[in-house]
Amino acid sequence: MIYLRYDHMKEIDMYSSYTVRADELTEGFLRGIKETYGKREIEIVVYDVEDETEYLMKSKENQEHLDRAIRNIESGKNLVTMSMEDL
Secondary structure, eight states: OOEEEEEOOSSOSOEEEEEOOGGGOOHHHHHHHHHHHTTSOOOOOOOOOOOHHHHHHTSHHHHHHHHHHHHHHHHTOSOOOOOTTTO
């Protein structure tokens, strides 16, 4: 799955952030970047993205909190509901 986010920033005409697994990169993906940016100079930065759940589970306190939250959801306890108007 490829996630795309466009942010309009004052100093930069266009900022695009793509989150993609390396095995999902295709020629079409690169073609799309070329079509989007044309002849403009771009910067491509690649780094590993740590899975958020794995990161949160590193701490014993976080793990206990997440486990408790999962049990609450499964049992229907301590849930907060809001209407769309309240949001």
